[in-house]
Amino acid sequence: MGDNTLxxxxxxxxxxxxxxxxxxxxxxxxxxxxxxGQTRLWLDLAGNREGLGRDSDMLAYHRxxxxxxxxxxxEQPNRDFGVTMMRQFLFDTWHLETLRxxxxxxxxxxxxxxxxxxxxxxxxxxxSTNIVIALGDGTEKSQLRMQxxxxxxxxxxxxxxxxxxxxxxxxxxxxxxxxxxxxATLNKxxxxxxxxxxxxxxxxxxxxxxxxxxxxxxxxQSLPRSYPEAKW
Amino acid sequence: MxxxxxxxxxxxxxxxxxxxxxxxxxxxxxxxxxxxNARDVYTRRNEGVSIWVIPSMQxxxxxxxDKDALFEPSEDKIYRHPxxxxxxxxxxxx
Numbered sequence: 001m002g003d004n005t006l007x008x009x010x011x012x013x014x015x016x017x018x019x020x021x022x023x024x025x026x027x028x029x030x031x032x033x034x035x036x037g038q039t040r041l042w043l044d045l046a047g048n049r050e051g052l053g054r055d056s057d058m059l060a061y062h063r064x065x066x067x068x069x070x071x072x073x074x075e076q077p078n079r080d081f082g083v084t085m086m087r088q089f090l091f092d093t094w095h096l097e098t099l100r101x102x103x104x105x106x107x108x109x110x111x112x113x114x115x116x117x118x119x120x121x122x123x124x125x126x127x128s129t130n131i132v133i134a135l136g137d138g139t140e141k142s143q144l145r146m147q148x149x150x151x152x153x154x155x156x157x158x159x160x161x162x163x164x165x166x167x168x169x170x171x172x173x174x175x176x177x178x179x180x181x182x183x184a185t186l187n188k189x190x191x192x193x194x195x196x197x198x199x200x201x202x203x204x205x206x207x208x209x210x211x212x213x214x215x216x217x218x219x220x221q222s223l224p225r226s227y228p229e230a231k232w
Numbered sequence: 233m234x235x236x237x238x239x240x241x242x243x244x245x246x247x248x249x250x251x252x253x254x255x256x257x258x259x260x261x262x263x264x265x266x267x268x269n270a271r272d273v274y275t276r277r278n279e280g281v282s283i284w285v286i287p288s289m290q291x292x293x294x295x296x297x298d299k300d301a302l303f304e305p306s307e308d309k310i311y312r313h314p315x316x317x318x319x320x321x322x323x324x325x326x
Binding site for chain 1: 237258259260261262264265268271272276
């Protein structure tokens, strides 16, 4: 969870100062900050449970790409605003369903972080859903771009519902609610779900990240790795 | 062609405020979008508990050139101010 929010938060922050409108720019930066805030909670908890004295900064800045357990979806490049918002919509929809279940988890620390994050993510999903609908059911050009964004990113959806030994919950069980929100939104957005259910995998297991992860981590980690003692 | 999104005026009710106050404006494609943009631009630092937005086009404004006729006559009528009354200490929010 922490690696997902970290990588996507860092990705979204690349938009800072480049948004298509000042309002969208600020909104994306707000969401990036929400995700980085959630990262701190998840990775501090992970470091605490690991018991090797690593905190969230150590885990964020001093791990190599193959040690990251984020989904392939979140490391995909921003490309245009349509791709960024489609990626956000797909992630938010999955994220909210995941947090909804984790909010009832038996571990009280996990439950606490999930409950706190759910409020933020409820807003993230509402916002990205509205934008996907507005741009999908917009002009001919925006519709084309959103459909091409969906075609590009749909092959990263399947990985979100794979369950492996590290998962706290049955991920596949989240799919029906994800699909319901996806279909309802695509319907309003006049977009068509790609027919192929093929999907890429290897992000959440760390075995087969795309080339993009190394680049984003290099940007994010270069300063603390070069100057480990640097203070803000 | 004008590619700008329409302008909306934003009013926020602060945590301890009694009424919504004008805080600024945002561009947005429709009223729901305007609420979201207002939330993102004007409530980032915990400023509010309620948001109103209205299309700026819908505001009817007084004309600056009417200023003298509208406002100057009240300048010398201090007897209209309630400052001649004693207000008891236990009356709050006047």
